[in-house]
Amino acid sequence: MSKYSYKRRLSRQVPIGNVSIGGRMPIALQSMTNTSTNDLSASVEQCIRIAEAGGDIVRLTAQGIREAANIGEIRQELRKRGYDIPLVADVHFNPKAAFASAEAGVDKVRINPGNFVDPGRTFIKLEYNDEEYAGELRKIEEAFVPFIDTCRRHNTAIRIGVNHGSLSDRIMSRYGDTPAGMVESAMEFLRVAVRHDFFNIVISIKASNVVIMVETVRRLVAAMEAEGMDFPIHLGVTEAGDGEDGRIKSAVGIGTLLSEGIGDTIRVSLSEAPENEIPVAKALVDYIAGFSETNGDSGFKSTSDFSPKRRISETAGNIGGSNPVVVISPLEVASVPEGVTLVTGSGKNPAADILDKVSRMDNEGKNVPVVACIAYDNLPKDEVKLRAATDFGRLLLSGLQDAIMIQSNSMTDDELYSLALNILQATRLRFSHTEYIACPGCGRTLFDLQSTLKAVREATGHLKNLKIGVMGCIVNGPGEMADADYGYVGAAAGHVSLYRGKECIRKNIPQSEAIEALVSFLKEEGVWQEP
Incomplete structure (x- = not known):
């Protein structure tokens, strides 16, 4: 097995x-x-x-x-x-x-x-x-x-x-x-x-x-x-x-x-x-x-490889070696450089199938760069997105980071390309748009989180390579925003504080003025780009 x-x-x-x-x-x-x-x-x-x-x-x-x-x-x-x-x-x-x-x-x-x-x-x-x-x-x-x-x-x-x-x-x-x-x-x-x-x-x-x-x-x-x-x-x-x-x-x-x-x-x-x-x-x-009928099998063994390093591969064109992960469109298969191997995942557990195939290649000393490819045909778009995120997330976080290709007859080429970029951003391998670290809200939330996130997104969504935290309260806000560049945090009823990383820069801004204050703050920081 x-x-x-x-x-x-x-x-x-x-x-x-x-x-x-x-x-x-x-x-x-x-x-x-x-x-x-x-x-x-x-x-x-x-x-x-x-x-x-x-x-x-x-x-x-x-x-x-x-x-x-x-x-x-x-x-x-x-x-x-x-x-x-x-x-x-x-x-x-x-x-x-x-x-x-x-x-x-x-x-x-x-x-x-x-x-x-x-x-x-x-x-x-x-x-x-x-x-x-x-x-x-x-x-x-x-x-x-x-x-x-x-x-x-x-x-x-x-x-x-x-x-x-x-x-x-x-x-x-x-x-x-x-x-x-x-x-x-x-x-x-x-x-x-x-x-x-x-x-x-x-x-x-x-x-x-x-x-x-x-x-x-x-x-x-x-x-x-x-x-x-x-x-x-x-x-x-x-x-x-x-x-x-x-x-x-x-x-x-x-x-x-x-x-x-x-x-x-x-x-x-x-x-x-x-x-x-x-x-x-x-x-x-x-x-x-659906991956296995042995859903309760006790054969699971943990690994000491908690954060696998990137698989070492040769370079062919812009794929492999130390190059960033490349997204290959299904329409671009013919243009894949010579020396790159297309590895297709099949069966109920396609990511495991790809990992097995690449493992066998490595054991044979074939360290060629690979394009990991999985097709999700005849499925609703939302189902394609969740399955692809699960499968390619596992591949990328296992160190398979040369190139990926997602196929589906349910989505356009542009949609598949956008999905691939979204997965790469989630795995922190390639940033293509603003990322929002936003809590789901709870009884502690000090403003309407859904409408607030929408307003912050509308004001800042055009910015590139930026992470913005939108937090309803201070329970996790400043700490989780250590992973964000800037933060918009509920400070008290009707008031918001702005953060740079963990540092609170402006306190208790009336909520009606907070979006404008955030934009002004980002301009002062030199990270603002006009839409």
Whole structure:
């Protein structure tokens, strides 16, 4: 059997209300409300829309004790109306809200290791000797064990949710803003849970940068295996944005990992109505399920090659060697330089087929440049985009970076070329348009995110090679925008702050003036181009 064949990692099974995650259970689909958790009616209606779209689990924000208690009320109202969908409380900065959520009867509580014990990040460098650092770890145990005990009493699951944008100053000072630091942030809490015999845990470890997200999850799986852990994993790309960009970015990250057998539950985070996320997630899961009949096979083995280097190939014309990845149009096949091999993927798992073929070529010493080609005929456009993002994302993130060609009789040549460029941008190999790192919104959001993102896009969408973060609040904003050049962040009700990277440059601008202020700021920075 091919080493690239699909075999799902077999994790322990964790009950979340009437749904189980992990083990041999189907991959669960999640979304998150963007209503105020204190608005009972609006939150209930949105939960129902998510459930009717096919969602298995719904998450709601719990900024404080009041919101935590109201999730319990939302749960009761949903049950009265015949919906028993599990609810998850999302907690940042406020451990009291985590305890209150468990006591209110929610099915799972998400806590962020970056701010459950450590203070909110200030991006300052901290110095610890080994004894002092061990003392900081003891603080985690002292704070986390009482929470574990509360969850044990109430039969509440815990999600250890690490975000690239919210690592603590302590972790960043020792490990840097790195995948290794993100993994250690999760492992510190998991070790405490294991020592105290609490295993009702799911882990998420996310980033808006797909390359970082994929590498980090791969590292997490290896770290857990090394310590005998088998917790289920929740997958997602944070701040993916909206429209085609958000869907492709999510499919590249989530699809790549699912195709490697990693992932027990997923959320596609779009800056749109939450129920729009579920069909995208379902399409991804359905596609991966077709890769193999051994969906619960325990033959999965993680790899130590967390971020594979680019495959070494010869150069032929502008393809191969150190040249940037080339997009080949189906109409340009005849013009491919001599010495380049066209490798076509076929079957239910075409990316694995291509990886096998190239691996055999390399083993025979044939390091010729290749054009990876997959055809998606007789499929709706949206299906072509998700499948291509999954397959080519996996190929590109495996180091196969000479040239790609996407074929489909459902799309024009221009559409296929644009799709290929979008996939290359998601994998950070080639930038062709402005990238928006935009959160999906939640009960913490301080403005209408969908209309705000649209306004920012209309004002700046013509700019090239620029990444702009659009964040509803400060929970992940400044941190996730370390991957963005500039940021537009909700600061208070009706007000926005502008950032350069992590640095806040202009504070509390009235929202009615914020787009104009952003344009003015970009002009001052020298990055503005007239449309």
